[in-house]
Amino acid sequence: MTTHRVWKLGADIDTDVLAPGHAMKHGIDKIATFCLESVRPEFATQVQPGDVIVAGPNFGIGSSREQAAAVLVKLGVVAVIAPSFSGLYFRNAFNVGLLLLTCPDADRLQEAEGITLDTKNLTVISSTGKRLSCEPIPAFLLDMVRSGGLMNQLRIRFGKEPVQ
Amino acid sequence: MSTSTPVAQTLAQKLIARAAGRENVAVGEIVNCQVDLAMFHDSSGPRRLKPMLEELGAQIWDKSRVVLVMDHYVPERDDESRKIVRIARDWAREQDLPHVYDGQGICHVVVPQHGHIRSGMFCVGGDSHSPTGGAFGAYMFGIGSTEMLGVVVTGEIWLRVPHTLQMHWLGELQKGVTAKDMMLHMIGRFGMNGGQYQAVEFCGPAVKALSMQERMTLSNMSAELGAQVGLIAPDEVTAAWLQAAGAPTPDTSDWHTDEGAALTRHEFDAGTLTPYVAAPHSPANADVVGRYSGTRVDVAYIGACTGAKLDDLRAAAEVLRGQRVAPGVRLMVAPASQKDQAAAREEGVLQVLLDAGAELFPTACGACAGYGETMGDNTTVISSTARNFKGRMGSATAQVYLASPYTVAASALRGVITDPREVLA
Ligand code: SF4
Numbered sequence: 197m198t199t200h201r202v203w204k205l206g207a208d209i210d211t212d213v214l215a216p217g218h219a220m221k222h223g224i225d226k227i228a229t230f231c232l233e234s235v236r237p238e239f240a241t242q243v244q245p246g247d248v249i250v251a252g253p254n255f256g257i258g259s260s261r262e263q264a265a266a267v268l269v270k271l272g273v274v275a276v277i278a279p280s281f282s283g284l285y286f287r288n289a290f291n292v293g294l295l296l297l298t299c300p301d302a303d304r305l306q307e308a309e310g311i312t313l314d315t316k317n318l319t320v321i322s323s324t325g326k327r328l329s330c331e332p333i334p335a336f337l338l339d340m341v342r343s344g345g346l347m348n349q350l351r352i353r354f355g356k357e358p359v360q
Numbered sequence: 361m362s363t364s365t366p367v368a369q370t371l372a373q374k375l376i377a378r379a380a381g382r383e384n385v386a387v388g389e390i391v392n393c394q395v396d397l398a399m400f401h402d403s404s405g406p407r408r409l410k411p412m413l414e415e416l417g418a419q420i421w422d423k424s425r426v427v428l429v430m431d432h433y434v435p436e437r438d439d440e441s442r443k444i445v446r447i448a449r450d451w452a453r454e455q456d457l458p459h460v461y462d463g464q465g466i467c468h469v470v471v472p473q474h475g476h477i478r479s480g481m482f483c484v485g486g487d488s489h490s491p492t493g494g495a496f497g498a499y500m501f502g503i504g505s506t507e508m509l510g511v512v513v514t515g516e517i518w519l520r521v522p523h524t525l526q527m528h529w530l531g532e533l534q535k536g537v538t539a540k541d542m543m544l545h546m547i548g549r550f551g552m553n554g555g556q557y558q559a560v561e562f563c564g565p566a567v568k569a570l571s572m573q574e575r576m577t578l579s580n581m582s583a584e585l586g587a588q589v590g591l592i593a594p595d596e597v598t599a600a601w602l603q604a605a606g607a608p609t610p611d612t613s614d615w616h617t618d619e620g621a622a623l624t625r626h627e628f629d630a631g632t633l634t635p636y637v638a639a640p641h642s643p644a645n646a647d648v649v650g651r652y653s654g655t656r657v658d659v660a661y662i663g664a665c666t667g668a669k670l671d672d673l674r675a676a677a678e679v680l681r682g683q684r685v686a687p688g689v690r691l692m693v694a695p696a697s698q699k700d701q702a703a704a705r706e707e708g709v710l711q712v713l714l715d716a717g718a719e720l721f722p723t724a725c726g727a728c729a730g731y732g733e734t735m736g737d738n739t740t741v742i743s744s745t746a747r748n749f750k751g752r753m754g755s756a757t758a759q760v761y762l763a764s765p766y767t768v769a770a771s772a773l774r775g776v777i778t779d780p781r782e783v784l785a
Contacts, residue, residue: 208642210749212747212750217752218730218751234750234756257552258747260485260487260490262504262507283586287503288506291504291506291510292506346506347412347506347509354418
């Protein structure tokens with residue numbers, strides 16, 4: 197299984213922190229360069245494809261702007277693991293193909309550790325082998341993430357080629 | 361369970377059941393609903409939807425059910441915003457959309473003011489404050505642009521039937537205490553995700569006594585409670601308001617929570633509620649105004665869908681009538697809609713504010729989310745808007761306090777955060 201490096205963040209990471217208002221007039225590539233600038237200024241330049249975010253409760257509170265989820269996809273983040281998410285962010289994330297794992301024990305994971313994800317059993321396995329279970333996710337949402345988001349599912353529905 | 365016994369349902373369940381074409385729905389089940397109305401604005405709408413629709417080669421499922429509002433990037437200030445607004449205008453023309461409001465004000469206020477949101481409807485909005493529609497007894501919630509695309513091409517959306525958290529307000533609000541204070545109190549108590557994406561329902565005598573626009577403030581800030589919707593059972597106040605807005609008179613009789621429906625109820629006493637203020641940088645940092653009184657302010661901002669409707673402007677004017685703001689304080693007023701601004705002008709409310717030294721800004725989102733004129737470094741702001749996240753209104757060093765329009769006006773008057781009851785007395 198692939199190992200993913202952890203970026204650890206605090207509680208209440210809001211959508212303005214993920215996709216700042218001043219950047220919203222730009223396209224997703226530009227917005228991504230400002231992702232988390234006010235809490236982890238080095239994040240946007242140092243994050244690597246395959247990394248994961250581990251955060252405190254209430255990740256994604258605030259605006260409906262889905263760019264707050266799309267920037268993480270753009271930067272190659274494969275999942276966000278947190279004890280709770282904003283409900284609106286939760287929908288947006290799956291719609292843009294970002295996996296969110298609701299994990300009550302997320303705080304046991306450490307900054308920069310390498311973890312693996314068992315997406316079939318919705319379990320996070322820490323570098324020391326600890327297994328943290330996550331709350332169930334409806335099958336149709338897991339399918340959506342696997343397809344790369346709602347747009348890809350619509351592409352297929354309208355007889356177009358899915359992207360990536 | 362016998363099929364002949366009607367199941368006690370919450371207002372949320374009834375609204376969802378209707379949209380799902382079902383007799384009733386159970387909390388926790390995932391259902392597909394038919395959308396009666398899809399609203400979006402210049403930022404969340406055409407600039408994102410147009411290219412995706414074109415790529416799919418798909419059409420809007422029902423143009424009569426779509427409302428587009430230009431409110432975020434108007435008036436245009438730079439090349440990027442000009443481009444975003446131009447895309448929206450061109451697309452509206454191309455698609456021949458029947459319901460477009462350009463520069464008329466903020467979507468959550470303009471759309472109901474034109475009779476588009478009615479009791480019993482199931483609506484989605486491309487904006488997080490879409491729960492405002494719940495004030496009219498409509499099930500309305502915010503979604504992102506990709507999901508909006510899904511709605512626009514299919515006319516449907518899924519949801520998980522929510523549990524209901526009933527916020528039951530007893531008693532009567534004191535003079536100078538408003539729906540905004542009720543919300544800041546609740547957000548302070550339950551936190552920004554305390555609503556857990558369930559349905560919040562506001563009820564009780566203190567809610568029934570509120571004007572329609574005050575009810576809209578409650579539903580609007582359900583977003584800050586993290587609820588999916590913020591519902592208020594429609595009544596004669598709703599019916600009268602909708603009629604005046606040109607909507608057909610709704611049949612409000614069905615749209616209430618049944619006796620005995622399963623829900624969680626919280627009780628509050630409106631009579632003992634004092635004005636509330638939320639300190640930087642979260643609406644959940646809310647406390648009684650006394651806790652912050654005396655804090656010096658540079659800017660007093662009356663704006664946004666949350667806090668610049670006609671009733672909000674009236675409240676500010678009540679405080680400022682015949683007075684001038686403290687030296688060195690900037691009072692900025694951006695009415696929520698053209699209709700509200702015109703009514704405020706007619707009533708003399710606008711003149712009171714201007715005489716007090718207010719600067720008038722366009723009826724748009726403006727500084728609320730860092731568009732338009734924004735807040736500079738180290739500025740202390742008291743604002744009638746909904747959010748005070750770090751950097752949202754401009755500089756990351758700006759300190760934004762949230763309060764009711766009464767409190768904002770009283771603070772402008774004295775130059776420090778002030779309990780409006782001292783000034784109104
Ligand atoms: S006024 Fe503020 S809260 Fe309301 S829709 Fe505009 S940006 Fe959002």
